[in-house]
Amino acid sequence: MFALSCSRLLLQALPKQPVTPRATAQCIRSLRTSQQETLKKDDMPIKMENPFKSPPKTCILCNVTVDFKNVQLLSQFISPHTGRIYGRHITGLCGRKQKEVSKAIKKARSMGFMSVTLKDPQFIKDPDICGIKHSE
Amino acid sequence: MPRYELCVILKAMQRPETAAVLRRTVETLFERGAVVRSLENLGERRLPYKISKHDSRHTHGGYFSIDFHASPKIVSELLDHLERDIDVLRPTVLKKDIELSKTQCCGTQSEKAKSATSR
Numbered sequence: 001m002f003a004l005s006c007s008r009l010l011l012q013a014l015p016k017q018p019v020t021p022r023a024t025a026q027c028i029r030s031l032r033t034s035q036q037e038t039l040k041k042d043d044m045p046i047k048m049e050n051p052f053k054s055p056p057k058t059c060i061l062c063n064v065t066v067d068f069k070n071v072q073l074l075s076q077f078i079s080p081h082t083g084r085i086y087g088r089h090i091t092g093l094c095g096r097k098q099k100e101v102s103k104a105i106k107k108a109r110s111m112g113f114m115s116v117t118l119k120d121p122q123f124i125k126d127p128d129i130c131g132i133k134h135s136e
Numbered sequence: 137m138p139r140y141e142l143c144v145i146l147k148a149m150q151r152p153e154t155a156a157v158l159r160r161t162v163e164t165l166f167e168r169g170a171v172v173r174s175l176e177n178l179g180e181r182r183l184p185y186k187i188s189k190h191d192s193r194h195t196h197g198g199y200f201s202i203d204f205h206a207s208p209k210i211v212s213e214l215l216d217h218l219e220r221d222i223d224v225l226r227p228t229v230l231k232k233d234i235e236l237s238k239t240q241c242c243g244t245q246s247e248k249a250k251s252a253t254s255r
Contacts, residue, residue: 069143069178069201107230109184110228111143111145111226111228112145112183112184112185112187112197112225112226113143113184113199114184115184115185116184116185120184
């Protein structure tokens, strides 16, 4: 295999002008080594940052402050039929944000900002974040 | 002095009466040595559920938020005072903490969560 590749290299290395049969073994050897050196210099991978790196995965509420007064935002994470808070597997939030949302909803309910058993009718038409399909 | 937020729901009243109640509240705060930072009107809305307070059932209320600095000793007295006030439906005093530094929100944490749930 190595011999074959060597011969191929030699063929590529051979200049367009006809080589005189007087080329000695020393000459061919020098051709091969110089070619290998140039190949080594060109073939080495260029050090760069991974261009196919995916952006860091974030949840929807990354860099969004969750406040108990923001009833519209909190209402997006509760069921429209029962007013129950959706679990992590439905909302898709990270641990920290899910806890913040849950705490804020409970705070809002006790303080008289948000209803317990239903979703405020004006917020029913809001875009669906959780993607849950209720059986109709 | 720690920072508190008083979120109060007042009875749905006319403007001069609401102003009088707010004035009363802020004056009690001043009496107890609080430094009021701001007073915000969050609007008069329909209550999420009917609140029965002071022998009547209410459906509408005015929401107000008062930001203030005060000593922790006055908080319980203040709540007691507000509970007795006829025009106040629901007083709540919350501690307002300084926002935590945004230490890498999500990112690696969400990956861990997703891998955990996928298993």
